[in-house]
């Protein structure tokens with residue numbers, strides 16, 4: 187099957203040279219008005235707090251990205267010879283945690299990671315949501331959840347929101363590009379339908395008085411305790427109860443959810459892996475110059491971030507990548523992707539670098 191190539195990379199561009207001024211969100215930004223109706227996936231986000239954009243990436247290309255991930259695991263470091271990868275033998279692969287996440291080694295900047303971030307159908311979905319083409323993208327982790335792992339305890343649910351309860355309202359849309367067939371037993375994302383609409387009420391009426399809250403590693407995160415989940419259970423979102431829904435999707439589908447929507451992921455239970463790429467975008471105009479400078483440094487050092495595209499959190503490259511047995515991966519400090527990053531013109535904009543004012547560089 188023919189695979190459409192992505193546009194060729196642009197000639198080298200210099201940070202700050204263009205002094206590009208990002209266009210801020212327009213009047214059709216999601217949640218900007220209470221009477222919005224779009225006739226597409228955006229209506230699902232408004233109502234449910236999440237949506238599936240079917241075929242955002244052409245299936246053949248999604249499958250080729252999954253294949254690149256297998257190759258990555260098989261040829262990981264060791265001069266490209268790999269460590270003898272076997273899917274049930276974690277020491278032969280990079281460190282992948284019980285949630286399937288791999289971050290470090292510059293994996294966030296591998297060819298497949300950037301190719302997925304630059305997929306037109308993915309970027310355009312976020313451009314529609316924010317009503318601007320001038321976006322930043324996160325340098326988030328890759329998910330390579332392997333089935334049958336015996337070295338890890340079972341992945342326990344950690345239902346959470348990914349934004350600060352003290353800053354309510356729609357601030358962030360998170361995304362995952364799914365790369366392998368993902369059915370009921372294949373793990374993946376699970377979300378609490380409609381709970382974005384009761385988030386503010388939850389924090390005002392319940393969480394503000396919570397006796398035993400879950401530890402928050404950053405203000406931009408909130409974890410639900412058992413009591414918090416019970417509170418949610420009793421809520422109605424206009425259609426019925428706020429219910430937990432597991433996504434089922436095909437290679438190339440883009441899953442998006444409002445960061446206020448409680449969510450977590452499940453491990454594969456069968457014999458199929460779950461491969462996915464986290465892709466989160468926000469208007470470049472919403473980032474400060476300090477954010478952009480921090481993001482540029484992360485890009486140049488091929489470091490990862492969390493889902494926040496304005497690089498709220500950047501991975502500490504000195505933090506060792508530990509295996510489950512407590513040993514440090516021998517390649518923990520090697521933060522170089524297999525090849526230097528190649529970007530399309532739009533991809534370069536997504537780094538935020540062209541929006542850095544010349545005086546700041």
Ligand SMILES: [Fe+2]
Pocket residue numbers: 346347348449
């Ligand atoms: Fe999350």
